[in-house]
Amino acid sequence: MKAIVYQKFGNIDVLQTLEQPKPTIQSDQVLIKVKAFSINPMDWKIRKGEMTLMSGSKFPKHTGTDFAGIVEDIGSSVVGFKKGDEVFGVVKNMMKEGVSAEYVAVPSSLVWKKPSTISFPQAASIPVVGTAALTALQKMGTITSQTSILVNGATGGFGMFLLQLLKQRGAHVTAVTSTAGAAIAKKWGANSIIDYTKENVLSQKATYDIVIDLSGKMGYQKARQLMNAKALFLNPTPKPIEIPLALFKNLFTAKKHIVILSSPSTTYTDVLLGAVKNGLQIEVSKVFPFDQYKEAYQYAQQGGYIGKVAIELN
Ligand SMILES: NC(=O)c1ccc[n+]([C@@H]2O[C@H](COP(=O)([O-])OP(=O)(O)OC[C@H]3O[C@@H](n4cnc5c(N)ncnc54)[C@H](OP(=O)(O)O)[C@@H]3O)[C@@H](O)[C@H]2O)c1
Structure with missing residues (x-):
């Protein structure tokens, strides 16, 4: 072969x-x-x-x-x-x-x-990005329409699943995208858009309950200024040293750094197939x-x- x-x-x-x-x-x-x-x-x-x-x-x-x-x-x-x-x-x-x-x-x-x-x-x-999006969702805990979420890098594979799963749960999502990605991010469920080619996401005044960085370019230190007092930063692209370090630092700070490591399984796939059946594109x-x-x-x-x-x- x-x-x-x-x-x-x-x-x-x-x-x-x-x-x-x-x-x-x-x-x-x-x-x-x-x-x-x-x-x-x-x-x-x-x-x-x-x-x-x-x-x-x-x-x-x-x-x-x-x-x-x-x-x-x-x-x-x-x-x-x-x-x-x-x-x-x-x-x-x-x-x-x-x-x-x-x-x-x-x-x-x-x-x-x-x-x-x-x-x-x-x-x-x-399997890979669907499971990662579901794992992120689990790490987010209880989500209501009052939960403000910033998804940085929202129009790749991971963002495609995450935005649509968040929409199915009624979250309020701000998506950071390119100009070309804005329309599809809205279609997938984003309530508002920040165009990273026109605006530096770190210069805006708003803060969020959850920040997730799918671009791999933000990092916890930069994200802190976008986080509410008890917010979560979700990181699916950790450097190996960040995995134990985040756990340790979380003992001393209210703004938590949560690493995402996901692994596909039948349990996750069943949920994803259900979401596809319910209209996830x-x-x-x-x-x-x-x-x-x-x-x-x-x-x-x-x-x-x-x-x-x-x-x-x-
Ligand atoms: N830990 C885990 O279990 C796990 C599982 C799956 C994936 N991942 C990781 O998660 C990350 C996302 O996965 P993916 O498959 O969605 O990757 P992807 O398809 O490459 O998506 C990355 C996104 O980041 C955007 N982006 C690039 N530069 C940006 C900037 N300066 N500001 C804001 N957004 C920017 C891209 O937009 P443009 O293309 O328009 O520039 C794209 O939408 C990857 O690093 C991947 O390796 C981790």
């Missing part, structure tokens, strides 16, 4: 295609013929060697974490799936495994039936064919897209 791999850390030029044997499955696994996989910022952070503490430095590495496809074979202990089922899922070890190949073997506990109402690229866009702004994988990563890495970017296989 054809696979996209890399043999050393680096930029897009380290990616190459190789012929590899089709994976063999263990008794609890499902073999999937991959129809699409989505691109996440984690893909290039790992590829650039920015996460070696968790990813390790063993090569070759595949890329991509969440996928959708068709069940090709099932392990002897797997129940609930049959050959030909349309499914989506995620690899078990997001830091060390990848889905960038024609076939992937994954535990059946991380595979779910694809609703017929969504496409393969849309389904492949659910999955916007995949561009789908690239497999052989244009370098263009796909180039496009995603430079930003400026709405929702998700995916790669599709025949």
